[in-house]
Structure formats: structure tokens, C-alpha cells
Amino acid sequence: DSGVTQTPKHLITATGQRVTLRCSPRSGDLSVYWYQQSLDQGLQFLIQYYNGEERAKGNILERFSAQQFPDLHSELNLSSLELGDSALYFCASSVGSGVQETQYFGPGTRLLVL
Amino acid sequence: AQTVTQSQPEMSVQEAETVTLSCTYDTSENNYYLFWYKQPPSRQMILVIRQEAYKQQNATENRFSVNFQKAAKSFSLKISDSQLGDTAMYFCAFMEDPSGTYKYIFGTGTRLKVLA
Numbered sequence: 001d002s003g004v005t006q007t008p009k010h011l012i013t014a015t016g017q018r019v020t021l022r023c024s025p026r027s028g029d030l031s032v033y034w035y036q037q038s039l040d041q042g043l044q045f046l047i048q049y050y051n052g053e054e055r056a057k058g059n060i061l062e063r064f065s066a067q068q069f070p071d072l073h074s075e076l077n078l079s080s081l082e083l084g085d086s087a088l089y090f091c092a093s094s095v096g097s098g099v100q101e102t103q104y105f106g107p108g109t110r111l112l113v114l
Numbered sequence: 115a116q117t118v119t120q121s122q123p124e125m126s127v128q129e130a131e132t133v134t135l136s137c138t139y140d141t142s143e144n145n146y147y148l149f150w151y152k153q154p155p156s157r158q159m160i161l162v163i164r165q166e167a168y169k170q171q172n173a174t175e176n177r178f179s180v181n182f183q184k185a186a187k188s189f190s191l192k193i194s195d196s197q198l199g200d201t202a203m204y205f206c207a208f209m210e211d212p213s214g215t216y217k218y219i220f221g222t223g224t225r226l227k228v229l230a
Contacts (some may be wrong), residue, residue: 013129033218045218056216092161092190097211100147100166100217104157 003027004106006091012112018079021109025072025093031055032074033094033103034066038087049074051095081113116141118208127196128229129142134181135191135224139205144168146205146210148182148189153223162204165189198229 003026013019015038025032036059045058048067060066063081068074078085085088088108127133139148148209150162163201165182173180177197181190193200206221 002160042222043220045220048216056218059219088157092159099211099218102161102164104161105151106211107156107158 002104004091004104004107005090006106006109008109009107010110012114013081014114015083017081017082017113018077019081020022020080021076021078021089021091021111023074023076023093023106025074025089026093026104029093029095029104030072031094031097031101031103032068032072033092034060034074034076035090035092036087037090037108038084041087043090046076048097052099055091078111083113086111086113116208116210116217116219118206118219118221120204120206120224122224123222124225124227124230126229129196129198131196132192132194132224133196133226135193135206135226137189137191137221138198139187139189139206139208141187141208141210143210143212146208148180149176149207149209150178150180150189150191151199151205151207151220152202153198153205159205163191191199193226198230200226201228202226 005024030051033048037043046060048056066076092103092105146167146200177194203223213224
């Protein structure tokens with residue numbers, strides 16, 4: 001158990017809908033990262049927040065957005081969902097903000113868009 | 115553009131034997147970090163080992179060690195005394211921060227099966 005929690009574990013929705021994925025980092029960790037793992041794209045970095053501020057942005061679509069709240073939990077919002085958004089979404093956390101940090105991954109949220 | 119290549123989609127090894135997973139990457143930067151992650155059937159991502167590019171000494175974590183060849187841009191993972199619990203997908207990852215533009219890039223993975 002990494003100490004990172006993600007809810008929900010599974011999510012089934014329809015195209016065009018909007019969903020919110022939630023992540024609680026390990027106690028003391030200030031950074032939260034979001035990743036998407038799909039069959040055709042592999043594991044891709046989406047976005048990083050550090051202590052409430054956006055720190056780094058990867059291959060995140062404009063339909064997707066994220067935020068980190070004062071209690072350091074984070075939410076990833078996915079809107080206008082498409083079939084291709086079906087994937088496993090991971091959240092990870094680390095103490096600091098740099099690329100050298102060890103990231104601890106949560107169990108993931110499996111999203112299925114029908 | 116930075117890339118990470120894992121040329122072995124699948125590998126198998128007998129229990130107690132040694133296996134090496136390969137990873138190559140491409141970058142023009144001098145400072146970066148390399149990681150190996152394990153993803154067992156549970157789909158959890160678990161850090162196996164990490165290597166700082168400025169360190170010449172190869173990282174070691176118990177049965178896991180790396181062969182880091184900076185000039186060749188190669189970062190292979192050696193698993194000694196393989197155990198059934200090592201069966202998993204292994205991802206090589208490359209992370210750097212050139213001028214504040216963070217890069218987090220993962221390879222496509224190698225599926226390792228340890229045979230009894």
C-alpha cells in the first residue's frame with residue numbers, strides 16, 4: 001500500500017459526459033501527478049500540482065482539467081468524454097516538486113466510456 | 115524529442131535465474147533521472163529502482179540492479195534470483211527538467227513472466 005488513495009476504483013459512463021476523479025496523496029507529500037494509461041498510448045504524464053499550484057503540464061487534453069485543494073487532495077475532471085478516453089488513470093504523489101522525486105502511485109481509477 | 119525505448123515486449127525466465135530487461139533513451143540533456151517501475155497484475159505501479167544520471171555508480175536494490183551506460187544512453191534492469199512474484203509489466207521511465215519544462219516519459223513496457 002503506497003499511501004495514495006484514489007476514488008472511485010471503477011467508473012462507467014457514456015460519451016459526452018463529465019466525470020471527476022479524486023486523489024489523496026500520502027501524508028506530507030505536496031506534489032500530485034496525474035497519468036493516463038491506455039492500451040494504445042501507454043503510460044502518459046498529464047499534469048503535476050505542487051502545493052496547490054500547477055507545476056508541470058504534459059499531454060493533457062483541453063477537455064481535461066485538474067486542481068489541487070488546500071488540503072492537498074487533487075481532482076482530475078474529464079469532460080465531453082470520448083470512447084478513446086477509456087483508460088486507467090493513476091495519481092501519484094511525492095514530497096517535493098522536482099523530477100528527481102520518488103513518486104508513489106495510487107491504485108488507479110479505471111474509466112470505461114461507452 | 116525525448117524518447118524511451120523498450121525493445122523487448124515480452125520475456126520469460128525460470129525461477130531463480132537471472133534476467134535483464136533493456137531500455138534505451140534519447141536526450142540532449144546532461145542531468146536527468148531514470149526509473150524502473152513494476153506493474154503486477156493488480157495494476158499498481160511500484161518503483162523498483164532509480165538512477166541519477168550524474169552518478170556513475172550503478173544503483174542496486176536487493177535483487178535488482180541496473181547497468182547504466184550514459185554514453186550509450188542505455189539503462190538495463192537486471193533481476194537476480196527471479197521469483198514468481200516478479201511476474202509483472204516493467205516500465206522504464208525518464209524524467210528531466212530542462213529549463214523548468216518538466217519531462218516525464220515512460221517506455222512501452224516489457225511483460226516479464228517468471229516460470230516455476
